[in-house]
Structure formats: C-alpha cells, structure tokens
Amino acid sequence: MPRVFGCPFAACPRLWSRWFFQLCLGIGVSEVADMDKRKENSQREWVARSIAEGVRERVPKGELCIADSLIQKALNCPEVGFQERRAFVAVMNLDIFTLSPIYPEQGKRLPASGETVWPALKEWTTETSLFTFALLDGAFEWGLRTMGFQEFLLLPRSSPLILKGFIRSVEELNGSLIRLLAESGIDGIILADDIAFSKGLMLQPSVLREYFFPSLSRQVALAERSGLPVFYHSDGRYWDVVEDVIEAGFAGLHCVDRASGMDISRLQAKVGNSLCLWGHLDAGDAEKAGDPVMRQELLHSAQQLARDKRFILGTNSGLFEGMDIEGLRALYRSLDAS
16 A cells, blocks of 8 residues: 555545545655755745844744644554654644753753653754644743642742742753754754643743743843744743743733633734734634634734734644644635635
8 A cells, every 4th residue: 555654645544634635646755854944044034034124925823732542543643753743734834843851850850961762853943844833841841840839939039949949940951942943954942841721921020030030031141142942932921021031032922812812913012023922822712713704804814914924823832633634724825815
C-alpha cells in the first residue's frame, strides 16, 4: 500500500476528505522539501516583517502547540514525527511552527541545559520554509510545576531569597538554551508564564515587577542580540501588566482570551504597534468556522485586526484532539485567498 509522510494513503480518515488526498497525490516528501526550500527566504522574511512592522501582505497564521494525538487521529498514523507534523502544518495552511522541548522527568525538576531535547530542530530550521519559534518556560511556570501552586505563590513573602535564587537559575537555563537555539537557526522565542487566572493576576503586579520582569527583560535582551523576536505567553486576565510586557522589550504577546476579559480590539488600542498580538480564536470559533456565514464574519474580524497592525492569527490554546480543525482550516484557507 502506498504511504505518504509515514501514513497509509488509503486509510486517511473521511474528516480530511478530498483536500488531503489532493495534497498527497503525486507529492512525495522530497518534493515538499524542495517546494519549502524554494520559498524559504520569502516566507520567513514576510512573517518577520509582519511581526516587526505590521501586516502588509497576507496574515500570518500559527499555533502555540499541536497535540500529537490530534495529528495521529487526523492522519491515521500510529506515530508522529517530523514528517507527520510537517504534513499536518501544511494542510492546515500554517506559516509558523512552535517547537516545544522535551524535559527530563516530564519537567518535574529544573534541568541542566544539556538535558533538554529539541525534536527535529535541524529539520525545522533547514528543511522547511516555516517561521519557527522555540517555546521556553519562564520562572513562574517552572515554579508552579516544580514546587506546587501554594508553596510557590507564598515564596515572595515567606522566602524571597529562595525565590530570587530560583528565578536566577531559570534565567541561566534559558540563557543557555537561547544561545543554542540562535546558533541552530531558530527564528523566534516564546517565553511562557501563566501568571493569571480568568479574573486577574495570581500575584500582585508589584511582586511581578520586583522579582520576575527584570529577569524576563534580560532574557529578551539576550535573544534580541541574536536577532530573535521574543513573545510572552500567559493565559488569563493580565491587563495590569501589559505595560510591563512592553517595557521588558517583548516583540509580541500570545493569548488574548476574551473569556477572561482580554478583548483584542481594546488591547490593540492600548498597545498600538508596540506589540504583535497573536491569538484571538478559541475552540468555539473553530467550530463556528465550519459554517460559511460564521466563517465570513471571523474572516472579516481577522482582516480588520491585521490591517497595518502587528498581528498573527491563531487559537489561544493551540490545537487539541476534539477541536473542529476542518472549520479552522477552512478559515485559514479563506484568509489566504482573500
């Protein structure tokens, strides 16, 4: 049986229907790689321009993460590697890929930089035309994961010296990884710190300014010296520190969750072109996009948000099994065709 990207051609599920078969017909892995190489410079450059200056060409599209289980189900593949991920990204019409690290012990302890694995880093940076981000966790995220919610959030009051030392350790880890990633050809960095609930910040803004943002600013400066734009990611309602994100030097901000009161039009009005905003869509929007009328409304909204603004369209959450990716893909294709 013929196989494309490691998956049985005849077994591709009906969800993906005719458009996936058209992609597969007559296109082998080497041909896709050749096509990528031919457009590599132009695609990376226009995404970089959109991030730095604002959208002048078509709207960039990207996701923070894509679950392997979703790719397995969509392509009916037993395993997911570089080729399968690249095939999925292609059929979703994405311009950006976010590479996540593999940490030892599932990230339950702070690792040494040499223990961190970046799957197919060389392939993503040299064999595709995609603008590729690398995802790094910040000290807030590492603290919640390794110490637990209550213990970590009490540290500013109970043990400020321990907190400062921990933040310094995360900064040193990320500094080593940023240098490695820059040397390997990565295009950008995302620093992820979920600092907020849906109603507001987990810690007072003054605490975040005293302990966390100075370290984040130094990490941004290190990446910028290598020409890498850095985005900040946080879920929740973070209005009180938007200006701190700008002052720290971040190029962009990922996750603008209106369910948490983060209205993207209001946020654009607040930040102007100081930040590139990435996100806007939620799981409900992905489902709505399956309806042609609702898809047209989402298309118009994205076009308005992107007009001469620094903007990337994507979901706030990334793509997970159970999401209506057919509707989302139709929206992304409509945006390219408009």
